[in-house]
Amino acid sequence: MKRKDRRKKKSMTKILLLLLVLIIGVIVYVFLNQKQADKKAENSVANIASKEKNTVSKNSSEKKVLLSKDENHLPILMYHYVTSNSDELPQDSNNIDIVAFENQLKALKENNYKTVSAAEAQQLLTKKEKLDNKLVWLTFDDGSVTMYTRIFPLLKKYNMHATSFIITDYVNNGQGGILTWDQIKEMKESGLVDFGSHTAQHFDLGLQTAEQQQEELLKSKSDLDKELNQNTDMICYPAGGYNQDTLNIADKLGYKFGVLDPGRNGAIESDAKESDGLLMLPRYRMLDTTTPNDLLKMLEQSTVYNTENTIEK
Ligand SMILES: [Zn+2]
Numbered sequence: 565m566k567r568k569d570r571r572k573k574k575s576m577t578k579i580l581l582l583l584l585v586l587i588i589g590v591i592v593y594v595f596l597n598q599k600q601a602d603k604k605a606e607n608s609v610a611n612i613a614s615k616e617k618n619t620v621s622k623n624s625s626e627k628k629v630l631l632s633k634d635e636n637h638l639p640i641l642m643y644h645y646v647t648s649n650s651d652e653l654p655q656d657s658n659n660i661d662i663v664a665f666e667n668q669l670k671a672l673k674e675n676n677y678k679t680v681s682a683a684e685a686q687q688l689l690t691k692k693e694k695l696d697n698k699l700v701w702l703t704f705d706d707g708s709v710t711m712y713t714r715i716f717p718l719l720k721k722y723n724m725h726a727t728s729f730i731i732t733d734y735v736n737n738g739q740g741g742i743l744t745w746d747q748i749k750e751m752k753e754s755g756l757v758d759f760g761s762h763t764a765q766h767f768d769l770g771l772q773t774a775e776q777q778q779e780e781l782l783k784s785k786s787d788l789d790k791e792l793n794q795n796t797d798m799i800c801y802p803a804g805g806y807n808q809d810t811l812n813i814a815d816k817l818g819y820k821f822g823v824l825d826p827g828r829n830g831a832i833e834s835d836a837k838e839s840d841g842l843l844m845l846p847r848y849r850m851l852d853t854t855t856p857n858d859l860l861k862m863l864e865q866s867t868v869y870n871t872e873n874t875i876e877k
Contacts, residue, residue, distance in 0.1 A: 628695065629694070629695065630693065630695070630874050630875075632692040632693065632873045633873050633875055634692070634873055635692070635837050636870060637835035637837050637865075637866045638680070638685060638688055638689060638699060638835060638836045638837070638866065639699075639700050639848060639863050640685075640700075640701045640845060640848065641701065641703065642823070642826070642847040642848060642849050643660060643665075643703065644658035644705050644706055644708065645659055645660070645704075645708035646665045646714040647661065648662045648663075651713075651714075657851065658705075658706075659852065660850060660852050661852055664852055664854070664855075665714075665715075665718070668856060669718055669722050669724060670722075671856030671857075672859070673724075675698070676698055677698045678695065678699050679701070679726065680700070681755075681758060682727045682758040682760070683758070684699075685727075686797075686820070686821060689821070689838050694874075698863075701727065701836075702724065702725065702726040703726065703847065705800055706731060706762060706766075707730040707731055707735060707743045707762065708741060709741050709742060709747070711757070712750075716756070720754070720756065724756070725757070726756065727757070727759070727798065728748075728757055728759050728760075729762035729798070729799075730759055730784075730788065731764070732761070732764050732783065732787040733765050733784075734766070735748070735787075745791050748791070749792065758798075759788060759792060759794075760796060760799060760800060761781065761784040761796055761800070762800045763780040763784050763799075765780060766802040767780060767802060768802060769801055769805050769806050769807070770801075770806050770807045771805060778813050778817075781810075781814055781817050782817055784796075785819070796818075797820040798820075798823070799819045799821070799843070800822070801822065801823075801825070803828060804824050804825025804826075804827070804831055805829065806829060811843050814843055815843065819843065820842055823847055824847060825849075826846065831846055831847075832846060833846065833847070835865065
């Protein structure tokens with residue numbers, strides 16, 4: 565009887581112990597699970613919060629559009645090439661020394677000017693909306709190789725946009741000192757440089773017959789369209805030469821925006837606006853001697869005008 569009892573007691577203890585282990589196991593399991601669930605909840609809240617933060621900041625930068633009472637003004641700067649002393653290129657009035665050029669870009673950056681892409685410039689000139697009141701459009705004529713060797717590295721360094729006007733036959737003929745299609749394509753793919761026409765052979769259009777002009781504008785556009793897979797709609801008249809035929813032909817061929825040379829054909833230096841005629845947009849000539857202060861003074865009136873032209877919300 566005693567032995568039987570003892571055996572019974574022993575097995576009871578075993579069962580109790582087993583139950584205890586089981587209970588502890590369940591408690592630990594539940595506790596750990598809860599902790600993990602809490603962590604998950606925390607993470608997903610953090611996720612949503614950070615996602616929301618992203619959308620908010622994204623939206624605010626995307627949607628930050630200012631409304632204008634009247635047409636916008638846009639200063640367009642005209643450059644040609646940028647060299648350093650070591651470059652064997654003509655050091656004429658179209659050239660800007662690389663140090664002077666970088667100082668101009670620095671002045672723009674430090675004073676919060678936004679360099680617009682061609683698409684942004686076009687929007688700005690045709691709509692009563694704008695991204696900012698401190699805007700400037702950098703344009704470079706002739707497609708000099710320094711666009712790739714000197715200017716493009718600085719555009720990347722300061723994250724700035726520019727537009728380059730190409731003389732397409734010069735590129736096709738592999739002319740010295742001129743960009744190649746590969747360099748043009750690489751810059752276009754970067755998103756920092758867009759390209760317009762500077763005609764096929766850089767003749768003064770104002771001195772040509774309508775037939776010759778048609779040929780120059782058409783050939784240049786079709787080469788750019790084909791090589792860059794784009795619909796070229798910007799024209800820069802070589803040496804600022806143009807006449808009424810030029811404007812009619814450009815319009816007929818699908819050019820929507822044309823830029824002038826200050827000092828040619830009565831063109832003066834001023835901010836561009838839609839009422840100038842989109843095919844006759846004035847520009848400012850940039851010189852080697854243009855100091856950062858000169859540049860900021862040049863841009864001041866557009867900033868003042870655009871600020872006053874903003875509809876307060
Ligand atoms: Zn030119």
